[in-house]
Amino acid sequence: MIILRPATATDQKRIVAIIREAHINPTNLRWKRFILAVDDTTGTVVGTGQIKPHDDKSREVASIAVVPAYQRRGVAHQIIERLIADTPGPLYLTCRSPMGKFYEQFGFRAIGVNEMTPYFRRLAKIAGALGFLARDVTLMVMKRESPVKGG
Numbered sequence: 001m002i003i004l005r006p007a008t009a010t011d012q013k014r015i016v017a018i019i020r021e022a023h024i025n026p027t028n029l030r031w032k033r034f035i036l037a038v039d040d041t042t043g044t045v046v047g048t049g050q051i052k053p054h055d056d057k058s059r060e061v062a063s064i065a066v067v068p069a070y071q072r073r074g075v076a077h078q079i080i081e082r083l084i085a086d087t088p089g090p091l092y093l094t095c096r097s098p099m100g101k102f103y104e105q106f107g108f109r110a111i112g113v114n115e116m117t118p119y120f121r122r123l124a125k126i127a128g129a130l131g132f133l134a135r136d137v138t139l140m141v142m143k144r145e146s147p148v149k150g151g
Contacts (some may be wrong), residue, residue, distance in 0.1 A: 002046070004077055004082050007034035014045045015063075022065035028052055029063065035082050037066065037075045046070040049079035051087050058117040061093040061144075080106055084144070091144045092120060100140050108142035116141055 007015060014029045019026050029050075037047030047066040051059050052114055059082055066075045084091065084106060095103060100110055120141045127139040 001040050002037050002073075002078060003040045004035055004037055004078060007031040007036050007048075011036060012046060015048050017021070018045070018065050018067060019044050019063055021067065022104050024063065024065060034063070035079055035086075037070075037079055039070070040044045047075040049076075049081055051081050051083055051091070054117070054119040056101045058092055058119055059087060059089070061131075088145075088146050090146065093138050094120070094123065094144050097140050097141065100142065103142055107145065108144045111143045112139050115143060 004027075009031055011034070012029075015029055015031060015034055016026065019029060020097060033052065035049050035051040036045045038044065040047050047070060048063050049061065049065075052062040053059050061080060065081075066077050075140045080103075091108075093108060094101060113124060116124060124139065124141055
């Protein structure tokens, strides 16, 4: 069974290792912001996720990664649901375009530059200038509004 728990300082090296193995953005990996998925049988950390704050006051669902042996078991789903439940207000994320459909199930939608905060506009501009990825894969910026309560 997988359990979710807040990260501790001793988890920092494992967080970095999982993120690097997943080949995703390795910047701003501060353990205090992370939720970890742990195999309760072995005690092994098998997945990560964080809410990353930006200077423009936007917040990003980031660093979603699951080790290969635990992929396709709903671990990322659990992490994302926890992060969303614990974080009111609008949330953003960036992903490779093929992953857009996955994030739509959590209420995220692709947005254009006109809806992006300054942080994400800069990121989109840099990604475009660098030709972010080959093979017709682009960087998507997505946004999720908080659901209206009682409605």
